[in-house]
Amino acid sequence: MPAPLSGGCLCGAIRYTVSVSITELRACHCRDCQKSTGGAGTVNAVIPSAAMQIAKGTPKRYSVTADSGRTLHRFFCGDCGSPLFSRRETTPENTALRIGTLDDSSGMKITANIWTRSARPWAYIDPASQQFPGQPDAPAKK
Ligand SMILES: [Zn+2]
Ligand SMILES: [Zn+2]
Numbered sequence: 001m002p003a004p005l006s007g008g009c010l011c012g013a014i015r016y017t018v019s020v021s022i023t024e025l026r027a028c029h030c031r032d033c034q035k036s037t038g039g040a041g042t043v044n045a046v047i048p049s050a051a052m053q054i055a056k057g058t059p060k061r062y063s064v065t066a067d068s069g070r071t072l073h074r075f076f077c078g079d080c081g082s083p084l085f086s087r088r089e090t091t092p093e094n095t096a097l098r099i100g101t102l103d104d105s106s107g108m109k110i111t112a113n114i115w116t117r118s119a120r121p122w123a124y125i126d127p128a129s130q131q132f133p134g135q136p137d138a139p140a141k142k
Contacts, residue, residue, distance in 0.1 A: 007102040008056070009077035009084060015056035016084070018097065020047055024111040025099055027129075029119035030067050036074060036083050037098075040123035043110060044096040049087065052095055059084050067115065068135040112136070 005022065008015040022045040033041040060078035063071055071089035076082060085097045099105050112130040119125060 005102055005104070006055075007097075009080050009082035009101060011077060011080035011082075013057045013079045014054065014059055014077045014082075014084060017053050017055055018047060018051055018102075019053070020051040022047065022097075022099075022102075022105075022108055025108050026096075026112045026114060027110050027125075028096075028114050029123060029125075030115035031118050032064060032066060032072075032074075033115075034118075034120065036076075040120055041115070042083065042096075043099045044086075045099050045108070047095050047097055049093050049095045052085070052097065063089075067118075 003019050003021045005018040006015070025043050025045055027041060027043045029041040036042070057077070059075035062074045062076065064074065066072040072086055073089065074086045075084050077084065082101060083098045084101055085095050087095055099108065110126060110129055112132065113119070113125045114132045114136055115134055116125060116131050117133040125131065
């Protein structure tokens with residue numbers, strides 16, 4: 001989809017715009033994403049945080065130590081609970097936007113699946129996509 005894009009939470013209390021075009025998506029199958037969505041995980045567009053403007057409302061923030069060991073801030077609507085986006089403590093300049101909150105996400109494709117080792121048996125993973133058992137860019141474990 002060409003920019004600008006618009007989206008928001010289920011109840012409409014939070015609205016945002018995105019000033020970059022989005023084509024490639026990354027699905028995360030980590031347990032935290034499963035818990036936070038109540039589904040197979042999250043589907044995200046990784047965009048520069050500066051390209052996203054909150055047009056209405058203030059998302060609530062829940063911070064958690066992710067499976068990667070890093071602190072992840074998860075932003076959501078405090079009224080209806082919709083997950084909206086997340087940002088790492090160490091790289092706040094990047095935003096993982098929950099793509100289901102866009103008003104129109106046609107023309108986009110999941111090109112990578114991460115944390116496939118914790119994917120549920122009923123989650124669909126396109127065999128043509130890149131697949132990573134964990135975090136593809138995680139810091140090296142000692
Ligand atoms: Zn809401
Ligand atoms: Zn995840």
